[in-house]
Amino acid sequence: MTFDPHKQDLKIGIVGAGAMGRGIAQVSVTGGMQAIIFDAADGAARLAVDFISGMIGRSVEKGRLQSNEGQAAIDRLQVASTLADLKDCDLVVEAIVENIDIKQSVFQQLEEVVRPDAIIASNTSSIRISSIASACTHRGRVAGLHFFNPVPLMKLVEVINGTDTSADVTQALEVIGKRMGRVPVVVKDAPGFLVNLGGRAYTTEALRIVSEGVATPFEVDAIMRDACGFRMGPFELMDLTGIDVNFPVSQIIYKGYFQDKRLSTYPLHESMMEAGRLGRKTKAGFYEYDDNGTIIRPEVDPALEGEAAKRVYLAEPSDALQTLLRDLGVSILDEDDGTSPILADPIGEDCTSLAQRLELDAKRLVAIDTHTGVFSRATVMAAPGVNENIMSSVITMLKGAAAAVTRIKDNPGFVAQRIRSMIANLGCEMAQIGIATPEDIDKGMKLGLNYPLGSVELAENMGTQNTYQILEQLQKITGEERYRPSQWLRRRAILNLPIHTPD
Numbered sequence: 001m002t003f004d005p006h007k008q009d010l011k012i013g014i015v016g017a018g019a020m021g022r023g024i025a026q027v028s029v030t031g032g033m034q035a036i037i038f039d040a041a042d043g044a045a046r047l048a049v050d051f052i053s054g055m056i057g058r059s060v061e062k063g064r065l066q067s068n069e070g071q072a073a074i075d076r077l078q079v080a081s082t083l084a085d086l087k088d089c090d091l092v093v094e095a096i097v098e099n100i101d102i103k104q105s106v107f108q109q110l111e112e113v114v115r116p117d118a119i120i121a122s123n124t125s126s127i128r129i130s131s132i133a134s135a136c137t138h139r140g141r142v143a144g145l146h147f148f149n150p151v152p153l154m155k156l157v158e159v160i161n162g163t164d165t166s167a168d169v170t171q172a173l174e175v176i177g178k179r180m181g182r183v184p185v186v187v188k189d190a191p192g193f194l195v196n197l198g199g200r201a202y203t204t205e206a207l208r209i210v211s212e213g214v215a216t217p218f219e220v221d222a223i224m225r226d227a228c229g230f231r232m233g234p235f236e237l238m239d240l241t242g243i244d245v246n247f248p249v250s251q252i253i254y255k256g257y258f259q260d261k262r263l264s265t266y267p268l269h270e271s272m273m274e275a276g277r278l279g280r281k282t283k284a285g286f287y288e289y290d291d292n293g294t295i296i297r298p299e300v301d302p303a304l305e306g307e308a309a310k311r312v313y314l315a316e317p318s319d320a321l322q323t324l325l326r327d328l329g330v331s332i333l334d335e336d337d338g339t340s341p342i343l344a345d346p347i348g349e350d351c352t353s354l355a356q357r358l359e360l361d362a363k364r365l366v367a368i369d370t371h372t373g374v375f376s377r378a379t380v381m382a383a384p385g386v387n388e389n390i391m392s393s394v395i396t397m398l399k400g401a402a403a404a405v406t407r408i409k410d411n412p413g414f415v416a417q418r419i420r421s422m423i424a425n426l427g428c429e430m431a432q433i434g435i436a437t438p439e440d441i442d443k444g445m446k447l448g449l450n451y452p453l454g455s456v457e458l459a460e461n462m463g464t465q466n467t468y469q470i471l472e473q474l475q476k477i478t479g480e481e482r483y484r485p486s487q488w489l490r491r492r493a494i495l496n497l498p499i500h501t502p503d
Contacts, residue, residue: 003090003117005175009034012176013086013114015106016095017041017048020123023151024093026052027180029076030065030152036089038080045079052077055152087113091176093145095123103127104135111136119169121145125196126252129162129189139164145173146193147182148448156447157182162189183447185440191256192249194436195448198455200253200263201422203246206234207266208482209418214411217286218300223406223415226377227369229452234419235286236295238269239279247273261482262426301404306392308400313337315344315358320370328400336361341390345370347466348421348473350412351383363387366394369414371462378402383410412477413470420462421470425486427455428499432488438500459489460499468493 003010012028014021017039025048028035037045053074060070083106086092092110094103103122110120121143122132133142144160157177161170170186177184187194206220215223221233238246250265257263272278272285279285280293288296313333314321321343325332333340342365346354355362362383369379378398382391391407398405408415427445431438442454451458459467468490474483485493492499 003172005090005172005179007090008032010091010176010179011036011089013038013080013089013092014095015039015083015086015092015110016123017044018095019149020147020151021093021095022048022052023149024095024123024147024180025049025077026055026152027182029073030056030059030069031180032076033176033179034076034078036078036080036086038083038086049077049079083109084113086110087115089114089118091119091121091173093121093123098124098126100127100131103132107132107136107142111138117141119143119172121173123147126192126249128191129160129165133162133164140166141169143169143173144187144189144193145177146187148195154448155181155183156195156444157184158187158193158195158444158448159184160187160189160193165189183443185436185444187440187444188433188435190433190435192253194430194441194444196249197253197263197435198423198426198430198441198445199449200250200265201426201455202230202419202449202451203234203238204250204263204265204269205419205422207269209411209415210235211266211268212411213409215406215408215415216298216300218298219406219408220415220419222300222404223377223379224419226404227372227379228416228420231450231452239285239287239295241279242281243269243273243278243285261480262422262429262484264482300406304392304395306389306396308397309341309390309393311337312341312343312394315342315354315360315365318343318345318370321345321368324368324370324374324401328397330397340364341366341394343368343394347371348413348417348470350410350477351381351386352410353412353473353477355383364390366391367414368394368398369416371466372416372420374398374402376402377404377406379406379408379414379416381408381410381414412474417462417470418474420458421467421474422483423451423455424459424462424467425471425483425489428459428488429486431456432486438502456499464489464493464499465496 011034014025014037025035025037037048039045056070056073059065119141129144133139143165146158148154159173174184217235221235224230224233247269254263277284283289311331313336344367351365351367355365366382395405430441438456442457445451445454471483471485
């Protein structure tokens with residue numbers, strides 16, 4: 001490759017005038033580059049130019065762009081009548097249907113048209129770049145440039161290295177991505193790339209929790225929003241993207257990683273798709289929707305009657321519980337009196353295991369998840385057969401500090417610990433197998449999925465040793481390979497190193 005990605009008159013061709021193609025063209029011209037759009041459908045490219053012009057006009061009206069800047073951007077838009085019109089482009093981005101045969105055909109045609117030093121990139125979200133490049137003669141200039149919808153609003157772009165992609169092509173795409181106003185992350189060519197792979201744990205672990213009867217979808221969503229800071233709960237998110245989209249993607253990635261159980265979804269996921277409950281688009285998914293498409297949220301915090309606990313015994317020493325109880329004015333007994341609630345805040349352990357390990361009265365044992373705080377939403381659980389008056393007194397007590405309290409069934413890791421540790425573990429595994437740098441993995445998850453923390457840094461936020469302990473307990477109690485800790489996480493937890501420490 002010989003062209004300079006910084007040059008003023010850099011020209012980008014876009015094949016495909018759909019939502020993604022339009023968005024890529026828009027950020028190209030607002031980034032000071034020329035964009036020429038081709039679409040096989042008659043008139044589609046012209047309609048795309050008109051649409052983009054309208055969007056840029058709205059940005060001018062809202063004061064996001066100066067009038068002269070907006071007009072200059074519109075003037076940089078062009079329509080291509082044939083693929084041959086892209087012959088002078090420095091970069092061509094393909095944004096068409098997710099069909100490998102069609103993509104390979106387009107790439108072969110482009111190779112016959114563009115200059116020898118031009119880059120050809122695919123916006124694919126699911127097809128291996130190396131598979132597309134296998135049909136090309138000059139594979140070193142083929143790469144992935146994966147944007148997120150809506151392109152003008154989503155700041156992330158994944159720069160994907162195929163097996164043969166040359167280093168200068170990767171570097172040029174990083175420069176061009178920045179000129180488009182995006183934040184580029186360099187990603188290995190692998191199933192799901194970075195964001196689609198990294199996003200699996202949030203939804204699949206939530207599906208597993210609900211399928212086990214631990215909590216309802218609405219309770220899980222409330223915990224993840226209120227206690228953990230996610231903008232949407234996992235079930236809201238699946239409804240929004242469409243279950244006919246996220247279930248097949250989950251299957252593609254699971255199969256792509258040769259059935260690694262850490263990536264498996266659950267039969268409930270498929271059942272929803274087979275039932276036609278696809279989410280917001282069908283006005284029925286995990287949630288129901290009104291005629292305007294507005295989500296109908298069921299009540300997740302039923303009212304309880306009963307007096308708040310005044311005296312409790314702690315199963316184990318806990319600074320977090322001691323501080324909480326002091327603030328609530330609750331007395332902590334030096335010895336178990338045989339009648340008061342027994343409180344605990346276990347890491348990765350369920351009440352059944354805890355009661356057995358410490359030889360406690362399981363009927364009076366209530367666990368509180370203090371690890372995400374209790375003030376926005378507290379989560380409590382107890383072993384089967386708990387004294388309901390004891391549970392009621394603890395919930396009532398907690399309502400003196402918490403905005404809401406969610407009761408779940410006995411479960412190792414509560415809800416938040418389980419889901420967050422699985423997100424962190426997947427992020428660490430992605431670092432281990434070289435999908436991207438730990439820093440780029442974090443960047444990708446925050447910008448691509450709006451996570452409150454990147455998946456690698458989440459392990460440090462939870463405490464690297466805590467995260468490792470939660471996964472070890474989950475694997476021990478359930479006997480499932482699904483909870484196998486990543487070696488990246490294991491080594492840094494054992495050595496007490498920062499989670500981003502390189503190998």
